[in-house]
Amino acid sequence: MRVAPHTPIALIERYREHLPFAEGDPIVSLNEGGTPLLPAPIISEQVGADVYFKCEGANPTGSFKDRGMTCAVSAAIRDGAKAVICASTGNTAASAAAYAARAGITCAVIVPEGRIARGKLAQTLIHGARAISLQGSFDEALRIVRKLVEEHPIALVNSLNEFRMEGQKTAAFELVEELGSELDLLCIPVGNAGNITAYWRGFSELSVAPRLFGFQAEGAAPLVLGHAVEHPETVASAIRIGKPARGEQALRAAEESGGCIRTVSDTEILSAYRLMAAREGMFVEPASAASVAGLLKYGAEGAKTVVCVLTGRGIKDPEAALAQTEGAIIRCPVDMEAIEAAVLGEA
Numbered sequence: 001m002r003v004a005p006h007t008p009i010a011l012i013e014r015y016r017e018h019l020p021f022a023e024g025d026p027i028v029s030l031n032e033g034g035t036p037l038l039p040a041p042i043i044s045e046q047v048g049a050d051v052y053f054k055c056e057g058a059n060p061t062g063s064f065k066d067r068g069m070t071c072a073v074s075a076a077i078r079d080g081a082k083a084v085i086c087a088s089t090g091n092t093a094a095s096a097a098a099y100a101a102r103a104g105i106t107c108a109v110i111v112p113e114g115r116i117a118r119g120k121l122a123q124t125l126i127h128g129a130r131a132i133s134l135q136g137s138f139d140e141a142l143r144i145v146r147k148l149v150e151e152h153p154i155a156l157v158n159s160l161n162e163f164r165m166e167g168q169k170t171a172a173f174e175l176v177e178e179l180g181s182e183l184d185l186l187c188i189p190v191g192n193a194g195n196i197t198a199y200w201r202g203f204s205e206l207s208v209a210p211r212l213f214g215f216q217a218e219g220a221a222p223l224v225l226g227h228a229v230e231h232p233e234t235v236a237s238a239i240r241i242g243k244p245a246r247g248e249q250a251l252r253a254a255e256e257s258g259g260c261i262r263t264v265s266d267t268e269i270l271s272a273y274r275l276m277a278a279r280e281g282m283f284v285e286p287a288s289a290a291s292v293a294g295l296l297k298y299g300a301e302g303a304k305t306v307v308c309v310l311t312g313r314g315i316k317d318p319e320a321a322l323a324q325t326e327g328a329i330i331r332c333p334v335d336m337e338a339i340e341a342a343v344l345g346e347a
């Protein structure tokens with residue numbers, strides 16, 4: 001097989017010495033990881049620090065879940081699994097479906113009915129996953145999936161799976177490669193709380209310790225409230241979770257780092273969402289904007305170098321974007337004068 005010299009290699013190959021995979025183990029990869037670190041001049045000016053975006057939407061299926069999924073599915077194949085399953089608010093399902101398709105195994109996903117963004121649903125279905133639309137919440141879906149894997153030989157690929165954590169910690173490695181110990185502060189959205197836990201693991205393994213600021217949506221903030229939320233509600237569907245599986249670990253990670261987990265409102269999330277798109281040219285999904293919303297709300301607190309983790313890309317949730325831009329499209333007849341006026345902003 002011909003491989004161009006610039007072809008990026010699989011995440012597992014790149015970080016094998018830090019991951020539980022030996023030479024010769026099967027690898028299921030879509031060339032994940034190696035995502036851009038992009039300066040954010042507008043946000044930097046607003047908070048008085050050097051702010052960068054870690055663009056995890058650049059992963060193959062459009063979210064950071066791919067870092068963990070390459071490891072979870074590769075391990076499942078190594079163990080002889082014929083099927084994987086997950087509960088998902090959307091991105092885990094999309095990622096599991098893609099990696100399972102690549103591996104040639106069956107994938108089942110359970111998603112909360114009517115609560116998953118269109119793009120994520122489209123991805124999941126076109127990759128051929130068996131998709132179950134549950135008349136219940138994500139938290140209920142996760143409880144059911146955990147029970148199913150006790151009784152059937154199906155590999156669970158939610159972030160409860162240790163291989164997911166191992167893969168996701170590589171994002172911290174990349175940040176240390178680029179910023180070294182200059183990185184003072186990491187801002188990150190928190191849903192099921194796997195990702196913040198994985199970052200802290202990655203930083204800890206390299207003995208680097210930026211502060212971690214985790215952000216939950218006000219209507220789905222169990223880690224801030226100190227108790228589960230029965231009916232989590234937020235525009236940011238990827239973090240609409242009331243009972244995070246790795247909640248304790250996330251709280252510990254934030255505390256050990258000298259940081260904390262706080263809330264942002266939907267209004268603040270959407271305001272950051274629009275600002276990032278309009279001024280930074282960065283279209284993310286609402287959950288990802290929570291990291292920037294939190295930074296804008298609480299400030300950098302003396303940090304000089306800040307990274308906001310942009311967990312997933314905007315095109316996954318077209319409805320969210322269209323709801324924010326209603327009435328913005330200009331209708332025109334096939335009439336040169338009308339079109340001219342519209343184009344020049346005189347309509």
Ligand SMILES: *Cc1c(COP(=O)(O)O)cnc(C)c1O
Pocket residue numbers: 063064065091092159189190191192193194195196238239285287288311312313
């Ligand atoms: C999964 C996800 C999150 C939340 O990550 P957790 O590990 O569940 O805390 C945030 N944003 C996006 C886009 C996601 O897909």
